[in-house]
Every structure is written in C-alpha cells, then in structure tokens.
Amino acid sequence: MSRNRITDILNIDYPILQGGMAWVSTGELALAVSLAGGLGIIAAGNAPADVIEEEIKKVKKETDKPFGVNIMLLSPHVDEIMDLVVKEKVPVVTTGAGNPGKYMEKLKEADIKVIPVVPSIALAKRLEKQKVDALIAEGTEAGGHIGELTTMALVPQIVDAVNIPVIAAGGIADGRGMIAAFALGAEGVQIGTRFVCAKECTVHNNYKEAVIKAKDRDTVVSGRSTGHPVRSIKNKLTGKFNQLEKEGAKAEEIEELGAGKMALAAKDGDTSLGSVMAGQVAAMIKEEKTAKEIIDEVVTEAKELEQNLKLDF
Incomplete structure (x- = not known):
C-alpha cells in the first residue's frame, strides 16, 4: 500500500x-x-x-x-x-x-x-x-x-x-x-x-436502498443485441428489455426504451421502471x-x- x-x-x-x-x-x-x-x-x-x-x-x-x-x-x-x-x-x-x-x-x-x-x-x-x-x-x-x-x-x-x-x-x-x-x-x-x-x-434514497437490498444474482445485463450492453439491478424495466430482445426488436427500439431511464431511477427514485445501474458487488453493500x-x-x-x-x- x-x-x-x-x-x-x-x-x-x-x-x-x-x-x-x-x-x-x-x-x-x-x-x-x-x-x-x-x-x-x-x-x-x-x-x-x-x-x-x-x-x-x-x-x-x-x-x-x-x-x-x-x-x-x-x-x-x-x-x-x-x-x-x-x-x-x-x-x-x-x-x-x-x-x-x-x-x-x-x-x-x-x-x-x-x-x-x-x-x-x-x-x-x-x-x-x-x-x-x-x-x-x-x-x-x-x-x-x-x-x-x-x-x-x-x-x-x-x-x-x-x-x-x-x-x-x-x-x-x-x-x-x-x-x-x-x-x-x-x-x-x-x-x-x-x-x-x-x-x-x-442519488435518490430508493436507488441506494435497491443496491443495499440486492442479492448475489440480482444484477442482469440488458441490451446485448444493440452492442452496448448495460448491467443493472433486475426490475420491470430489465424485464421489458429482455422481452424486446427475445422478440428480435431493432436496436433503435431497445435504445428508445432506455432513454431517460437512468435519471428516472437516480433523480426521481423510480426503481421499478428506471435503470438502477449497479455492479455485481451490490450484494456486498449492506x-x-x-x-x-x-x-x-x-x-x-x-x-x-x-x-x-x-x-x-
């Protein structure tokens, strides 16, 4: 050190x-x-x-x-x-x-x-x-x-x-x-x-709480099909991303779904439809x-x- x-x-x-x-x-x-x-x-x-x-x-x-x-x-x-x-x-x-x-x-x-x-x-x-x-x-x-x-x-x-x-x-x-x-x-x-x-x-307290409550398998990766994958905590938004990708949606449609969602979680505290970006270590934070x-x-x-x-x- x-x-x-x-x-x-x-x-x-x-x-x-x-x-x-x-x-x-x-x-x-x-x-x-x-x-x-x-x-x-x-x-x-x-x-x-x-x-x-x-x-x-x-x-x-x-x-x-x-x-x-x-x-x-x-x-x-x-x-x-x-x-x-x-x-x-x-x-x-x-x-x-x-x-x-x-x-x-x-x-x-x-x-x-x-x-x-x-x-x-x-x-x-x-x-x-x-x-x-x-x-x-x-x-x-x-x-x-x-x-x-x-x-x-x-x-x-x-x-x-x-x-x-x-x-x-x-x-x-x-x-x-x-x-x-x-x-x-x-x-x-x-x-x-x-x-x-x-x-x-x-950041909104709801965002912090989502990180603190996260378990070891609670982060998921969305948007791989766009070439710009993002890791965040699993919620309704990630479910929507997953569904779009399963349906073969175009990259533009997937990116449109993600527009503004980080601010929705971080500023407004919507951790259900907002993007709660966090790493796999979230489960270590108590x-x-x-x-x-x-x-x-x-x-x-x-x-x-x-x-x-x-x-x-």
Missing part, C-alpha cells in the same frame, strides 16, 4: 478512484472522495457543459485536491465538455465508450492526465501509443456499460500488454478486492457501486457510510491482508 505510479501521477493519498456514474457521480460525491484521499470523479454522462461546469465549481470551491471528470465519448456534448475541462483546468479526465485520440493534443497541452476505460487489449495498446497516462481495465462485473471479459481475466492481460500503469475496475468493493487487483498487476482500483451508498452521494469511512475501511482491510497473507506452497 506504499505510494506507486498511480498515486504519484494523480497526486492522491490512496490509489482509489471513484467511478464516473451518470446521474450519480456529482460534485458532492467527487468532493467527498477527493477529501478522503482518493480521486473523486464527476460523471458528465450526456449532460450539457453548463450543467457539468456547476458540478466542477462545487469541487473547486471547497478544495484544491485533485479530482476528475468522466467523459462519455458518445455524448452529444463531448466537444463542449472537452473545452470545459480545459478551461477549468480539471486535473484528470477519464473517458469511456471509445478512443479519446482526437482530443489528446488539447488535453495534454492543458496538462490534464488522461485515463481511458478499456475492455480489450487491442484498445489498450492503441491508447498507450497515444500517450495516455494510465488505463482503467474494467471487467464485465461492473455496473453500467460493460465489456465481455471478467476483471480477473482482463486485468493481467492488459498489465502484460502495456507499460503504463493499470487501474482495475469491476467487482471491487472492499480491501479484498483491492489486494486481488494488485495481485493481478494493477496499481490502483476504481470503485463505483459502493460509492452509490456513500452518504454524500445525492449500509450507507461516508466516503471517508468507505475509503478508510478499504485501505485498512487491504493493509491487514497485505501483512497477514502468507502463502506457503
């Missing part, structure tokens, strides 16, 4: 990043995580630049600690968001749903650290050549948009394929997951679902805690395991 390339690159106390979750990862949550020694991340999602600017100001008003913005490259506002993070001198940008190559020159000129999420070795190698600072290898256990490979299979393959540091994501909620990720060669972890139940997270309590607990458990784990073969 000593300092490594991730803590040095990001200038943070612990190699823990908070996942960028649309409608969940607001300025309040990012601020709390950064103050606790991790890297808080604001999720841009599909929001326009003026909305994200307000979230950035919430963090900058209270601290000068590093934080980041997660930018979905499929967002209709991606160009404006990129201009915004440059203007606001956001320290770190994580990206999802594609290759940020066309923005790299602009981001690096602004001295912004760029850390894309990758689901495959091919993209990891391509991004290393584009001089990104690190990579987030995200397994299919994660909530939200996912790839196909598991974290345990994906992380060591990406670590072996590149020379830049790798952050593991997907299926990590405690110190055990963190130590496991380090054993696979990662130098940091990204935790999403557990931070949904941080006290500072402004209560709401502050971001500091979560980070302290993860780090303490990881340190104890590091000291006590003695393997004798």
